[in-house]
Amino acid sequence: MRIPCPYCGARDASEFAYLGDATLTRPDPAAPDAADAFHAYVYLRDNPAGAHSEWWYHAGGCRRWVKVARDTTTHAIAGAELAEGAR
Amino acid sequence: MTAALDILPVTQMPADGPYGPAGTHGVTARLFDPPALATLAARRGGGIALAAAARVELGLDLADAPRLSRADGLSAIGTAPGRWLLLAGTEGDLAARLAPLAPHAAITEQTDAYVGVEIDGPHARDLLAKGVSLDLDPAAFPPGAAATTNVAHVNVSFWREPGEDRFVFLVARSYRVAFARFLVASGAEYGLELVHRG
Incomplete structure (x- = not known):
């Protein structure tokens, strides 16, 4: 699988480290249900078959976090953007 | 052809000189300290x-x-x-x-952090194809193009020199021996000349 790093260009997946789901938002630690919200944020993951948004770290190249839109069933990558510009 | 590596401690820099069949000279690799x-x-x-x-x-x-x-x-x-x-x-x-x-x-x-390696010769790209997972054809990697990537598990930054068919690599100093071993093991079949420049 090759990941299109926005800075470096298409690179082999072995240059990247995988972090996982890029759709999560860190909960408010001051909220009354913070303990449950953080449990879900840290541990609970969907396992989607199909389109997914994920973080990959380009450890072997520009050392930037990249947000990648990947289909988990085909590995087809629809797009990638640097974390600095994402969200 | 690379039997020399078999008896060389992995921490020791391969000696300057030719590697490979006598009379062949396909690649030159010059190691240098960046000024x-x-x-x-x-x-x-x-x-x-x-x-x-x-x-x-x-x-x-x-x-x-x-x-x-x-x-x-x-x-x-x-x-x-x-x-x-x-x-x-x-x-x-x-x-x-x-x-x-x-x-x-x-x-x-960063002066002491990296060593430089200039690689050229008619088989330079054949050698690099064994470690660099990028397309180094001039159409895809023209003069002045640069990349940071892993070569034989060693992280490097390198570029193609403008005007010459030559690549220059910057390799973390502590990995210079491992990188030189990659050059010898991969380049000997084409005839590799390993040189320490000035």
């Missing part, structure tokens, strides 16, 4: 001011891309967004030369 080297990291939001200062003070075009730009013996190699390696072609006070950029960037001395 002066520094990293340049633009301050947050300061990329445009930094590029302007580099243009005015040094005549250097700091392309925010994996490319080589060079002015007056100073080479800038893009390694990440807003980051460059700066390599001086001759010894001198690089810190003083870069001082005008200091308001716009973090500048960190």
Whole structure:
């Protein structure tokens, strides 16, 4: 699988480290249900078959976090953007 | 052909000289100590001011891309967004030369951190194809193109020299022996000349 790093260009997946789901938002630690919200944020993951948004770290190249839109069933990558510009 | 590596301790630099069948000479690899080297990291939001200062003070075009730009013996190699390696072609006070950029960037001395390796010859790309997972055809990787990647598990930054069919690699100093072993093991079949330059 090759990941299109926005800075470096298409690179082999072995240059990247995988972090996982890029759709999560860190909960408010001051909220009354913070303990449950953080449990879900840290541990609970969907396992989607199909389109997914994920973080990959380009450890072997520009050392930037990249947000990648990947289909988990085909590995087809629809797009990638640097974390600095994402969200 | 690379039996020499079998008896050489993995921590010891292969000796200068020819490797491979007698009478063949397909690749030359020259190891050298960069005269002066520094990293340049633009301050947050300061990329445009930094590029302007580099243009005015040094005549250097700091392309925010994996490319080589060079002015007056100073080479800038893009390694990440807003980051460059700066390599001086001759010894001198690089810190003083870069001082005008200091308001716009973090500048960190790196001279002893890397060794350089120049690789050329008719089979240079055949050797590199064994370790570099990028397309190095001139159409895809033209003169002045640069990349940071892993070669034989060693992280490197390298570029293709303008005007010559030559690649220059910067390798972390502590990995220079491992990288030289990769060169010998991969280049011997084409006839490799390993040289330590000045």
